[in-house]
Amino acid sequence: MSSKNRILIVDDEPMNVDLLEAMLTDEKYDVIGANNGSEALEKATELFPDLILLDITMPGMDGYQITRKLKDGPTTRHIPIVLLTALNGVEDKVKGLEVGADDFLTKPLEKAELQARVKSLLKVKAYHDHMLNYQKKLEEEVKRRTKKLEKELVKRKETEAQLIQAQKMEAIGTLAGGIAHDFNNILSSIMGYTELALFDIEDETELHEYLQEVLVAGGRAKDLVQHILTFSRRTEKIMKPVQLEPILKEVFKLLRASLPATIEMKQNISSNSVVLADLTQIHQLIMNLCTNAAQAMEKEGGTLEVNLGQEQLEESFTNQHTDIKPGAYMKLSVSDTGCGMAPDVIERIFDPFFTTKEKGKGTGIGLSAVHGIVKSHGGAITVFSEPGKGSIFKAFLPLIDKKVVEDNSIEQTILTGNESVLFIDDEQALVNMGKLMLEHLGYEVEACTDSLEALEKFKTQPDKYDLAICDMTMPKMTGTELAAKFREIRSDLPIILCTGYNANISELTAKKMGINAFVLKPIAMGKIGKIIRKVIDTTQSL
Numbered sequence: 001m002s003s004k005n006r007i008l009i010v011d012d013e014p015m016n017v018d019l020l021e022a023m024l025t026d027e028k029y030d031v032i033g034a035n036n037g038s039e040a041l042e043k044a045t046e047l048f049p050d051l052i053l054l055d056i057t058m059p060g061m062d063g064y065q066i067t068r069k070l071k072d073g074p075t076t077r078h079i080p081i082v083l084l085t086a087l088n089g090v091e092d093k094v095k096g097l098e099v100g101a102d103d104f105l106t107k108p109l110e111k112a113e114l115q116a117r118v119k120s121l122l123k124v125k126a127y128h129d130h131m132l133n134y135q136k137k138l139e140e141e142v143k144r145r146t147k148k149l150e151k152e153l154v155k156r157k158e159t160e161a162q163l164i165q166a167q168k169m170e171a172i173g174t175l176a177g178g179i180a181h182d183f184n185n186i187l188s189s190i191m192g193y194t195e196l197a198l199f200d201i202e203d204e205t206e207l208h209e210y211l212q213e214v215l216v217a218g219g220r221a222k223d224l225v226q227h228i229l230t231f232s233r234r235t236e237k238i239m240k241p242v243q244l245e246p247i248l249k250e251v252f253k254l255l256r257a258s259l260p261a262t263i264e265m266k267q268n269i270s271s272n273s274v275v276l277a278d279l280t281q282i283h284q285l286i287m288n289l290c291t292n293a294a295q296a297m298e299k300e301g302g303t304l305e306v307n308l309g310q311e312q313l314e315e316s317f318t319n320q321h322t323d324i325k326p327g328a329y330m331k332l333s334v335s336d337t338g339c340g341m342a343p344d345v346i347e348r349i350f351d352p353f354f355t356t357k358e359k360g361k362g363t364g365i366g367l368s369a370v371h372g373i374v375k376s377h378g379g380a381i382t383v384f385s386e387p388g389k390g391s392i393f394k395a396f397l398p399l400i401d402k403k404v405v406e407d408n409s410i411e412q413t414i415l416t417g418n419e420s421v422l423f424i425d426d427e428q429a430l431v432n433m434g435k436l437m438l439e440h441l442g443y444e445v446e447a448c449t450d451s452l453e454a455l456e457k458f459k460t461q462p463d464k465y466d467l468a469i470c471d472m473t474m475p476k477m478t479g480t481e482l483a484a485k486f487r488e489i490r491s492d493l494p495i496i497l498c499t500g501y502n503a504n505i506s507e508l509t510a511k512k513m514g515i516n517a518f519v520l521k522p523i524a525m526g527k528i529g530k531i532i533r534k535v536i537d538t539t540q541s542l
Contacts, residue, residue: 004030005122008049010040010066011084012058020053023111024118037061041069044076051121053105056085056092064099071100078128080121084109090179110475131160180225181473184500185427187225188522191218192433195525196440222522225501241400242277244286244308244330245269251286252306259294262301270309275330275397277377285373289334289393292367296338296391307333313396321380328399329379335392341385349383370395415529416442419466419536423447424454424482425498426474434469441529451477455485462490467536472499480505480513487514494539496531498523 007029009017017033024031032047034040037060044052052070056063063083070076083096086107093104103117138156194214201208252267259265275282286306293304311331318326341349350371374381374395385391421443425431428449435447446465448454451474458465468486470479477485483495496517497510510518516535519528 004028005050006030006032006047007118008032008034008040008043008047008052010034010037010052010058010063011055012036013055016055020109020114023109023114027115027118029118037066037069040066044070044079045073048075049079050125051118052079052081053118054081054083056083056087056096064095067096067101068099078125078132080125082117082121088182135160180501182500183225184222184521185430187218187221188500189429189433191215191222191522191524192430192437194218196433196436199440218522238278239276240279241274242279242282243272243274244282244332244397245272247279247283248286248306248308248332251283251290254287255290255294259304260298260301263294263297264301264303266303266305268305268307268309270307271330273310273328273330273399274401275377276400277397281373281377285370285395286332286334288367288370289332289395293334293336293338293391293393296336296340300338302337302390305333305335307331307335309333310399311396318380323375324378324380324396324398329396330399332395332397333392334395335390337390340387340389340391342387346383346385350381414441414526415533417533417536418442418444420444420446420464421532422454422458422465422468424451424469424474424479425449425471426451427471430471437525437528438469438532441525441532443532451475451479451482455482458486459489462493465493467494467496467532469496469498472497472505480510480515483513483515492539494535496535 007024009020009031010033011017011020012035014033014035017035021031021033032043032049034043036058040052040054043049054063054066063085067081067083070079070081077100080102081100082103082105083101084105084107085092088106096104102121105114105117135156194211198208198211198215201211248267248269252265256265290304290306296302297304309331311329313324313326313329315326318324350367370393371381374397377397379395379397381393381395383391383393421438423431423434423438423445424447425434426449431447431449435445438445446457448457451470454470455477458468468483470482472479474482479497479499483497486493486495494516495514496519497505497515498519498521499505500521505518507518516539517531519531
């Protein structure tokens with residue numbers, strides 16, 4: 001029996017099967033092919049491949065249908081499936097996740113990415129198979145031992161469920177990262193051209209007002225992308241003065257559209273004071289508490305009520321809660337009229353992966369995340385509940401003596417310059433918009449959509465440019481790789497790195513690489529103007 005990993009490639013075009021097999025040949029896999037759904041199901045059942053690469057668009061039975069049948073099969077459900085598609089719509093990927101796909105690759109395929117994804121999924125499957133084999137051996141041992149070992153088996157199964165849940169969350173996180181990158185690039189064009197239009201339109205006109213609303217909506221969309229990333233994976237915490245009122249109102253809008261009419265929603269806001277907090281984590285805190293309250297009323301309906309107000313905590317309270325001091329706090333109270341909880345449930349309510357919900361209804365991480373967020377913000381959380389009488393959660397966050405200045409319009413002070421800038425982004429629309437924006441600020445701009453072309457331009461005239469602005473995610477050569485090549489030729493060149501989203505780099509890692517500034521898209525004209533001036537002026541003063 002071969003020790004090679006067996007990979008089944010399913011595509012109605014034999015030439016595509018041959019192409020994928022050629023891309024995997026140097027990894028020494030045992031590759032088999034199938035040209036339709038029936039053949040794929042037959043070979044998967046007979047040969048038990050370690051991985052399936054499955055084209056979505058096929059006659060007869062498409063990739064979604066094949067995936068569902070494989071995931072419903074008792075002997076094939078654990079085989080990782082990678083869907084191959086020429087489409088790049090979010091709905092297509094969501095549909096794939098719903099039928100059980102483990103990953104996606106967008107055509108045309110890059111050999112390096114294909115091999116990396118295949119290796120990663122094979123490692124996960126090997127670990128999962130190891131877990132299953134271990135479980136089988138343990139079950140045999142339990143039959144020969146006492147009930148104490150039976151309890152241990154239950155605990156092992158919980159551990160496996162947590163592992164599977166963690167893998168699902170990682171898959172969702174990968175998908176969310178891709179959405180964030182693409183969506184932020186789209187927002188860059190929308191917000192950038194809107195800003196340019198606003199500069200050419202007189203103030204206090206209807207058209208100027210309309211465009212301002214477009215810009216404000218773009219800012220909200222940018223924040224929403226950050227919220228998605230917070231739900232799906234860990235992001236760096238950014239602490240700043242925050243008002244809870246607008247976040248609460250946004251959460252209510254999101255929930256109202258998804259909750260049944262049998263649940264009445266009320267909010268009472270008696271304070272607009274400020275807390276030092278991470279905006280996206282506070283959004284997650286409120287969303288999780290409200291979602292938990294709504295789920296307690298799914299069957300019978302009821303009232304979800306949120307109160308936001310200021311409260312002075314005395315020593316009698318703080319003595320019962322570690323790590324907080326007496327003083328002024330913002331109190332967020334979320335109550336429901338649902339089924340309530342027994343004392344033994346309340347004791348474990350903030351434990352990771354603990355849930356009283358039926359299978360498929362909850363992960364057990366929502367309230368543990370709430371507890372972690374409150375604690376990391378220097379606050380405390382309490383819960384009171386009785387069976388049949390609903391529940392009330394109270395989160396206390398320390399207030400700060402600062403005001404929040406909201407400004408969703410174009411920045412009043414626009415810093416300009418006349419230096420020469422080399423601007424690189426692989427998307428033509430962003431190159432066009434970026435060039436116009438920088439030229440509007442007074443800079444002389446040379447733009448490229450190809451990183452190798454940009455490198456050749458720089459090699460020809462390295463002293464011509466006062467600044468390089470590079471996109472992070474580009475084919476052929478990434479932004480960090482291009483920056484390193486620039487620095488090999490001219491070590492003093494100021495460099496700004498931009499990205500829609502990339503899980504492998506942050507502002508901290510960019511600085512360690514010697515990048516002068518790291519900017520998340522979409523970028524406002526006033527913001528990029530200030531960053532450019534700061535980078536160039538700081539470099540020239542050294």
